[in-house]
Amino acid sequence: MKDYALSANLGYLFTEHPLVDAIARAAEAGFKAVECQRPYHVPAAQVRQACIEAAIPMLAINTAKGEHGQFGLSALPHATHEARQAIDQAVDYAGEVEAGYIHLVSGITSGSASFDTLCLNIEYALERLQNTEIEVIIEPINTNSVPGYFMSSPQIALDVVTAVNSDRLGIMFDCFHMLHITGSKTALLEAYALLHKKVRHIQFAAFPDRNEPNHNPFSYPALFDSFMASGYDGYFGAEYQPAGSTQASLDWMNEY
Known part of the structure; x- marks a missing residue:
């Protein structure tokens, strides 16, 4: 067993339990952090207290997806x-729960106006966060999972972080999405090499199929x-769909 810093995405794992209980269950299972798209x-205050009691940080949260199927509003x-x-x-x-x-x-959109809108909204978020330690991240998401999603390639992500040009803007690199986007492990590694300074x-x-990690090819x-050999020292977030209960799906952790 190796000692990777594993984070549990509570939008996928421990969903059998209310969020406050899920935080405790993740810590008991051996995860070192939790993340939650929409808490x-x-x-x-309840989420923060649960994190304190479980001695586990809330790593990241998402902005709202919108109420009309937009899958995000920022672009x-x-x-x-x-x-x-x-x-x-x-x-x-994020400030209250001390998220990182x-x-x-x-969101689902396209075009240069969407690019400009996203950059302006990122700059707005960074201004709101200027007196905190919280950073902004963006994530390429494959269009098989979310048809029409704007941030759909590593190049778009790189273009955005280059345009905004802030040390407090980074990239979330989801291997599942990147494999769908790039088509192979070799191409995924090439995408990581392109982005790694901002990951x-x-x-x-x-x-x-987004199943348990030990089913990966x-x-x-x-x-x-x-990744770590190239300098990555952050968490690895488990964001998969368990075939059954979360607890029954965790055998893969023995290899990590």
């Missing part, structure tokens, strides 16, 4: 007001070793 249905040119309301909500919540990152979810968090699940521990 807003639970008061932040939608005609939704700036709603996007910034979502950013304000995330900034306040806020993922600005781009703040790595996520993983089996390709192609190649070894994730070996891949993680290569």
Whole structure:
């Protein structure tokens, strides 16, 4: 067993339990951090207290997806007001739970106006966070999973971080999404080489169906070793869909 810093994504794992209980279950299972896309249905004070009691940090949260199937608001040119309301909500919540990152979810859109809108909303978020230690992250998501998603390639992510040019903006590198986007482990490694200086968090699940990591066509521990050899020292977030209960799905952790 190796000692990777594993994070449990509570949008996928321990969903059999209320969020506060899921935080404790993740810590008991051996995870070193938790992350949660949308924890807003639970008061932040309760989530923070659960993290304190479990001695586990809340690593990251997402901005809201929107109420009409947009899968995010941050890149939608005609939704700036709603996007910034979502950013304000995330900034306040992340501050209360002491999260490390806020993922600005781009949304289903395209075009240069969407690129400009996303950059402006990121700059707004960074301004809101200027007196905190919280950073902003963006994530390439494959269009098989989310058709039409704006942030759909490593190059778009690189273009955005280059345009915004802030040390407090980074990239979340989801291996499941990257395998769908790039098509192979070799191409995934090429994408990582392109982005690695800005990668703040790595996520993983089996390709192609997002099952338990030990169903992946190649070894994730070996891949993680290569990431760490190139300087990555952050968490690895388990974001998979258990075939049964979460607890019954955790045998893969013995190899990590």
